[in-house]
Amino acid sequence: MRVAAAIVSFLLLAACDTGTEQRDAVASTRTVQRGYEPVPPGTVPRGASAQAAALAPPGPERTPALLARGEERFRAFCTPCHGVSGRGDGPVVSRGFAPPPSYHDERVRALAPEQIVQVITQGKGRMFPYDDRVLPEDRWAIAHHVKELQARGVADTPRQGSATP
Template identity: 75%
Template sequence: MRLAIGLVGLGLLAACDTGTEERNAVASTRTVQRPYQALPPGTIARGAAARQAALEPPGPEPTPQLLARGEERFRVFCSPCHGIGGRGDGRVVSRGFAPPPSYREERLRGLSPEQIVQVITHGKGRMFPYADRVLPEERWAIAHHVKRLQGLEENP
């Protein structure tokens, strides 16, 4: 009986270690630690071509659905700094941050949707890039919403 319990105990202990890796290459969490290997030249991450294609001009046509999505995404990502109307009067400005420029300034009125998408993607000035937060198709939607804001009459 003791022999049977002992063999079962040894079997359970043996099951704890797979024995497939050297012990010094395995961390305490049982994750295999392998040295870094550089990617081969010309390697492209999965989905990178599709993301890049989605950013190519001229972008999607500004449909009512796209503009609605752009307004919704603008409120989430842009309005904290730029304000709901794009005047540079967002919530963070009232808390001491420097105001961003108004979308109604002449130099910003001249921007094309493609240029606005590039600013959203790469950032500019104090604005940091939003490429990791905003999907390419949503960047186009935001850009078209900004162009729509620029077309509105300035309210006194």
């Protein structure tokens, strides 16, 4: 009886080990790649109308919670280039990247929050689009934070490296 139990145990354990010697040759990050298929004419991708509604002006109501969220998202996504105060003096600029325009330039101060949201969504100049990185409600929060920075006049001091008058 013990011999039969040992044989059955051996067979069960041997069956569990089948194929392990081939695992080293198989990539653990296999992906299925499909060719690009454009959206058929006359159709709308899922979620497109909800995203369009979320980006439509006038956006969410400006509240202290929205401004706090905007500051937090601004620090995460915008400060590497634009700097904490929006002067265009972020850490990447000190490492050789071209500085972005200051939020306190007259041209940028004239932008409405919906225009800032559009720039975040589509990008402009050297800035690439953040539509796949920043949620629509966070784009509005960032835009309102930028307007708050402009209203506070945080960047009254000149950029680093520029001559003082």
